[in-house]
Amino acid sequence: MVGKEIGERHFIEDVALFCEQMGLPRMAGRVLGVLLISDPPAQSLNDLCDCLQASKSSVSSMARLLVGEGLIEPAPCLVPRRDYFRFRDGGWLEFMRRRMEVMAGLHAIADRGLEILEGRDESLRARLEEAHDVFEFVDSEFRGWLEWMGKRGKRTAKTGR
């Protein structure tokens, strides 16, 4: 059971607001919020509906959306014909990784911009060279750090899934 106490409600709504800032539907954030503090960690769709007082369709589609984002995963369950979900180990790292990948997309765009300004004055090219540098930096360095974090996470993780 989760989401009865005022503190839990507040937490869930904070996660929802955060997810909204990240471009996800607020309801997806609520589902994620529940799965971050639920006991047990795995909850059925009905549990989530009851807890959030939301429609089956919303919760169902939001759960699948979160699975696609790599933040949660289906959990094996004893009761047949019932879907359980839980937060996915390393979900946040995966989330960050994908966001960084989108950002790194500007790396290529900046290069194409530099092609357009080929042969032009350096002062004109500086804008795009900054973009190139920043996002190449993000693409290379940060990717490495994420991998390092991933290894560290696996090493300290005692909760085998």
Place this chain on the structure above:
Amino acid sequence: MVGKEIGERHFIEDVALFCEQMGLPRMAGRVLGVLLISDPPAQSLNDLCDCLQASKSSVSSMARLLVGEGLIEPAPCLVPRRDYFRFRDGGWLEFMRRRMEVMAGLHAIADRGLEILEGRDESLRARLEEAHDVFEFVDSEFRGWLEWMGKRGKRTAKTGR
């Protein structure tokens, strides 16, 4: 003059799409796209309207939005009563910095979640400890790297504004 050639149009639209993925209006991305390859770098609102075939109101509000995002800045101009804008040195770093700040917001949220699960089994707390670790990492390390990049940028920048 900018935006006449097919390559430029394509570049502008790519930047627009990127900005849309980042949660900004597409038109804001178009304005930014122009200001990334324009010659001269500073363009008036009318220039932008002509180039993008968009309404004054859109371009005006999108320009102010981009100023708020720290990506562009008003440029001093000789013609009175006319607003010029140009890409802002270090704009991308500022952009990244703000995005990271939003992400780091989950750091505090995770802590609040851990308070809720205080005294509970470690297996239950692992989810939030991962969030805590990841976003504390982002908040501390990445902030430092951004600052380092910022210094490096100022050092190599020959284009004094």
Place this chain on the structure above:
DNA sequence: CTCAACGTACAGTATTTACAGAACGATAAA
């Protein structure tokens, strides 16, 4: 003073989005 150009603010519109509710198909229990 008059007029034209510029930027902003407001109103209108069309598209998208986030959700709820109903209908449907599938499956396990009775």
Place this chain on the structure above:
DNA sequence: TTTATCGTTCTGTAAATACTGTACGTTGAG
């Protein structure tokens, strides 16, 4: 076989969003 439960899909709707066009105030030029 019937029935109840679960998940998905489809449809509808209310709200937000992105943009256009118009109206307005302001300022420099004639």
